[in-house]
């Protein structure tokens with residue numbers, strides 16, 4: 001997160017850190033007791049290794065009472081996701097067991113009504129992604145408020161030039177923005193997850209390249225289907 005600030009500890013008890021060998025790779029969030037939603041692009045370069053999912057954390061390194069690392073039983077990328085574009089950039093992770101829910105570990109509801117969030121709505125992004133252009137990584141969860149911008153503005157020739165589909169949304173990226181390692185985290189508007197951070201052009205903090213999110217509502221049926229079919 002560029003231009004943001006340290007989140008109040010455990011006020012975002014749905015936040016997940018997707019880790020490999022103890023290293024934060026991507027964000028994610030708890031959508032059900034045994035399920036985390038993230039971004040398919042997060043699996044790039046992991047050559048098939050499964051993530052571990054850290055829940056209940058504020059600091060990535062310090063011991064905290066409700067912090068717990070969960071093993072993953074299955075990682076299910078959206079069938080339409082691919083490395084060449086940002087379309088369908090969603091990843092479902094089934095935890096080895098149900099997460100122990102408490103004040104620090106909670107499910108975040110996601111938007112099921114497929115309607116665009118109005119432009120200028122101020123939403124929040126949070127994550128343990130880089131906090132400087134030089135790539136400094138924070139130990140504690142960061143957050144930033146960002147206004148939604150219209151798809152027409154985001155699709156302008158000088159911005160993302162007509163690559164933003166109706167299954168994506170954008171926020172202004174002037175100075176304050178999501179960045180490397182924030183992918184997979186939720187865009188929360190009025191307490192509901194409306195989008196999932198996708199890297200897009202990977203540019204951070206440049207108003208010419210607004211932040212892009214995969215809208216969740218269009219994928220509600222896919223998400224429900226995967227969770228139902230894996231339930232046992």
Ligand SMILES: NCc1cccc(Nc2n[nH]c3ncnc(Nc4cccc(O)c4)c23)c1
Pocket residue numbers: 130132133134135173177178179180181182183197198199200201202203204205210211212
């Ligand atoms: N703001 C959109 C957004 C959301 C999520 C991730 C991203 N960026 C990135 N995702 N993956 C990346 N691998 C390498 N570099 C990256 N961006 C980067 C790194 C240092 C300085 C800088 O200005 C930009 C990214 C960008």
